[in-house]
Amino acid sequence: MVSLTVYDGAMGIGGNKLYLEENGNGVFLDFGKNFGKYGVFYEEFLKNRDTRGIHDLIYLDLLPKLNIYRPDLIPSDLPISQYPSLNVAAVLLSHAHMDHCGNIGMLREDIPIVASPESIVIMKGMQDAGVSSLETDNAYFSPRQPTDDKGLYLSSVAGMNYHGRNFCCTEKPSEALTSFLSRKPGQDGKRAKKLDPGQCGCYDNAAFPFEISAHPVDHSIFGATAYILRGETTAAYTGDLRLHGKNGQSTRDFVSRAKDASVLITEGTRAGPSDEEKTSEQSVCETCRESVESSAGLVIADFSPRNFERLESFQEIAQKTGRELVAMAKDVYMLHSLQCISGSCTTEGLRIYDEIMDKSKRKWEQEIVRSLYDDRYVDHKAIRESPENYILCFSFFDMKHLLDIKPEGGTYIYSGCEAFNEEMEIDFHRLWHWLRRFNINPSGFSLDENEALCFDKSYHASGHAPGEDITWVIDQIDPDYIVPIHTEARDWFAKSFENVILVDEGRPYEF
Template sequence: MRITVYDGAETIGGNKIYVEENGKGVFLDFGMNFAKYGKYFAEFLNERSVRGIHDLLYLNLIPRLNIYRSDLIPSDVNMSDYPKLSVEAVLLSHAHVDHCGNIALLDESIPIMASPMSMAMLKAMRDVSSSGIGSEVAYFNVREHMEDDRRILITDRSKPYKGRDLICTDRIPDELAEFMCYRPGQEGRNAKKLNPGNLCHVHDHGLSFDIDAYEVDHSIYGATAYILWGDSAIAYTGDIRMHGKYADKSREFVRGAKDASVLIIEGTRTGRDEDVNESEEIVFENCLKAVEESKGVVIADFSPRNFERLETFMEIARRTSRELVVTAKDAYMLHAMECADGICRMEDVRIYHELKQKKDKWEELVVRERWGDKYVDPADISRNPENYILCFSFYDMKHLLDIKPDGGTYIYSSSEAFSEEQEFDFLRLYNWLREFNLRVYGFKMVLKDGKLAPEFVRGYHASGHASKDDLRWIIEQVDPDVIIPVHTTNPEWFVENFYNVKVFKNEDNVEV
């Protein structure tokens, strides 16, 4: 059995780990590497979709392998120059872009294995997205070469959207199967239809490996760890933590991995100087106190698709007699999640009425049809700001121009900024908060080297990743023959603490 880490060995995110036996293999995740992308691209400078995979290959942002969709290959890219792998599936750990963001580029014959919740989220993310090849994970636009210049790829509008084949790690609810096969608005006479891929259970899809999937604790629901059984047993944590709502599920995976000879483990927090005690309970208590102290509107800013944190603010809203308001996109995602697990999370939630000319089909036909009576107008919030908690991110700050709050509270309940570009975003955010006289919890702006930079206040966010102590516990419990750290900038921590560590550079491999 051979393991090759094509990406994610030296950065946080971008995992692309190929496990092969007897000439057949699977990828553990196939994510977008933000650290690499950030060297060349920014918010308004992106790879060119009309050139397919050309830009990404040229800049070494994806592995130089012959495994990509034929309709994304322009005429001036010769794929025969690159090795061709036999890829039976991508085993997706969870629906964060740094783990799933390059799956859309893969040959359409390669299915995705994922939990029901991750499948629902991938589909919802695609439904509400309107641009970029990278968003086309669940289904994609078929492209063709432009007749006059075959270096240019254009969307074939006469062909339906094509869904990727999906392998589910758990029972497939009827509601989820229906959701995966339907794109809102496809009933229209001139609308593009969705031609869905096959959807099956893992036991009904033959792979060269026997695979055990375990739901684990992370900052997004549906996160999955895997154990692959072949000549050897390989355990892959994906992103994992031990201090959230599903910590017991992470422990169950660790118990199941005790026969694994190889442990591929994330090490996000090994690069931090301090390893503070944190939990969702601490976050709840601090955020509750901040809301209780607020005299006006409250804005809660947390990571996209961190619905455990959303549920935290649902409970805070109940305790403080406020109404929680989410965006229409969040409401659509909550609908998708209900299709996966049968839990309605919209009972005590309102939806922000955004002032725009036209509603998207997913909002018009799903969100408004189901919860049209839950919409709240910015004028209503402006009249009674003390009645609401708004789930807004930095990109929603523009809506404050319609609400026009005079004072209130902003709670930053997300991860810290780790790049200079992210620090610039905080400067812009801080200008918005000062404009509307909002009291800030979770960070403050301080002078560093003569310029303002964010300094983060502990207790308002709990990481989605295991602490050093928890990583040590996982490794000691599994007791593998080989440890392969990924998703880290500090693999040396593993070397310093354990004797059987294999440190990879990207594209390194090992026989086990």
């Protein structure tokens, strides 16, 4: 008998925290940040206080009330010992999107993370080149301790090294991966903190309460993995997946391996009747290429920086249209790391935008990007002089750099997901004003005369399978029980299939 408790991620999209247990031992399937629930209380200028550890998140029900967290994140006013503790053998991570991995860093240090090499690299790379917070400390963390006499205020311990997390890689870890995990750029500086690496072994050498197999699947980030867990009952977990990307075959392979699963825990982001026109990664590439071909001046391409497949599409477009693709240094840091470790990306032909800023603090850039790719940098002046030679990978948040480049006209290709909340809509209105200021034409989105936002679906292929593909996956696997998660369309599942279990969050179900 296996017991499944969905602590989070059943009632909306993201924040997956599913616990699968047999004979008192279990594993979490993902431990993500629930953006929807965070957004009920928090926004850009009212953020979680890391200095109170997990106190605020527990109090606001953004983290499950369990005794499974790092002791250094428990202030004295949090009654952690009253919460149930679980025998968590590991977290099986499906992929490195924050809604699946963003709360991992708060878990007890002895809980290892099972993940693909790509997911491990992406989490560490984001941390190396990003801003530190509890939600991003997924590969290593700086231990905290109370600095007030009441034990309420927790700050990083001066002089104490970073602690690296333990990983169980879904492939035999390469030397390059082990060495990437063993240091933080800039750590050789006199006063810099060093990184004490955690262990990184192969997942099939580890003892888990289930026989676990990891299967690569197609999604809008590299390294996405589905899992099959065999115990007294066999369960399959899709993570996020699709069939219409360049790696669609890997999803089909997972489906054919999961046919003995009695319980299928499936995502349903786009579940429901599929009435949209089909967009594949290939068709997006063609649409964007046509748009670049018909542009005379500067082209800006806006897509998610972790959507490496889209980046590859733009590398191809740049080559075919005789332009050079210019990425931001932090994205090149990530691509370089992925290229060295998993060979899944290439930095070949990429140029790097030379931002006007004090770069002395960006150790990852000095140590890696500058030292290896110095001749690839291109500055605002060179782009202003021959804008027709470049495709710039900028997003809304990079619009400030246009004030240095000062382009006169051009094309802005929006190749990302549609705005799904009010804040995003406001940002698109701001983006519209930036583009108008420089006479740049948008493609992929527009504002009509009433300033209503409109997206062109042919410019973006979703990372998720549409309803008809989810139906195909379910029909092929033909499980005894279907547990939909990561969806707003639970009713569609209940109406479309037999044996659908619509779980209540926090309640155990036995199979």
